[in-house]
Amino acid sequence: MTSHIMPTYGRLNVAFTKGEGVWLWDEDNKRYLDALSGIAVCSLGHAHPAVHDAICAQSKLLLHTSNIYNIPKQEQLATRLCQLSGMDNVFFSNSGAEANEAAIKIARIYGHEKNIANPAIIVMERSFHGRTMGTLSATGNPKVQNGFAPLLDGFVRVPFNNIEAIETALIEHNNIVAILVEPIQGEGGVNIPALDYLNNIRSICDQHDLLMMLDEVQTGIARTGAWFAFQHNNIIPDVCTLAKALGNGVPIGACMAKGKASKLLTAGKHGSTFGGNPLVCAVALAVLETIENDNLCQQASDKGEAINQAFRERLNNNRHIIGVRNKGLMIGIELDKPCTELVGIALDSGLLINVTGDRSIRLLPPLIISKEQIELLVDTLSSLIDSYTKK
Ligand SMILES: Cc1ncc(COP(=O)(O)O)c(C=O)c1O
Structure with missing residues (x-):
């Protein structure tokens, strides 16, 4: 189908129909953990009351x-x-x-x-x-x-x-x-x-x-x-x-x-x-x-530390990791090689992330992300990074 939208974005092939908290659902009702918040926009998550x-x-x-x-x-x-x-x-x-x-x-x-x-x-x-x-x-x-x-x-x-x-x-x-x-x-x-x-x-x-x-x-x-x-x-x-x-x-x-x-x-x-x-x-x-x-400034600070710590532990043995850095819930994981491909791989696994400067995975999760959701994020992404860097 011909698109009538100016091609200013190289868009990923997915469209979301609804969201709740950190979750988004696509047209096939597949669920995604949104660790990007529409690029630092939906800090309160989706459909916040x-x-x-x-x-x-x-x-x-x-x-x-x-x-x-x-x-x-x-x-x-x-x-x-x-x-x-x-x-x-x-x-x-x-x-x-x-x-x-x-x-x-x-x-x-x-x-x-x-x-x-x-x-x-x-x-x-x-x-x-x-x-x-x-x-x-x-x-x-x-x-x-x-x-x-x-x-x-x-x-x-x-x-x-x-x-x-x-x-x-x-x-x-x-x-x-x-x-x-x-x-x-x-x-x-x-x-x-x-x-x-x-x-x-x-x-x-x-x-x-x-x-x-x-x-x-x-x-x-x-x-x-x-x-x-x-x-x-x-x-x-x-x-x-x-x-x-x-x-x-x-x-x-x-x-x-x-x-x-x-x-x-x-x-x-x-x-x-x-x-x-x-x-x-x-x-x-x-x-x-x-x-x-909801004391979300403090929460951003605490959760950011927890995420950083968890990624460092999980990725400790991966020699392709240059560094994990964060200030609150603005998080970067730098690899020793370009990794833009990971965005699509993560999408297939139901996770929304982003890569900036070619080699840095950027995470900007909603500030309301829970402990369990943080664990899921760290688990899923660490496994994806490990198999990607082994290639
Ligand atoms: C630091 C910074 N300044 C300015 C902008 C531009 O904002 P907008 O896209 O709302 O014009 C952005 C967007 O990503 C940004 O990150």
């Missing part, structure tokens, strides 16, 4: 008005996000890329206010910030950029987890206004930087009067065992972007700002028709409430 109830209740009242009117649910959500993060205000978008576009625009205005005519942002190798022209230009992956020249100007790229490279860039360029970085690189291969990396970036930004901008689209909202990954470092960025898990499946993005960065996007400078409408904000409020009531 709190999300379902919020959608039903809000859709009976009002789905959408416009940002030219007050939206009380949006106010409530912004207040809650600021309470949780220590940030000052929020712009709501519909996706992670759009949240990052807002961040890039904030950096540009910040530069112009400092009389820098061609402001530039330091960005990282192997980063991923989205697929719009601005965010793909910021992204450090030629596969994402190829074919789309001319790219947007104003990005200076340095290696991830390398403070010296940032310092050198600051000597070589006198137009840097901000640093944009993921606390842990997700698409780049679950790359976890040195413990003090973010602290050092914070100090450099303070010293040089730069905006510290964190892309927490994947790490944010409890995934790493804290509401925001920057909280592991006891710092606060000037800008922090969110999306994915904030809506548990309804499209919402957010660009949070603090201090000087919070005053730059004034009336007429930015906007969105759908961004922060009553429906998505009602759902996001329910998501935050559930994470808090």
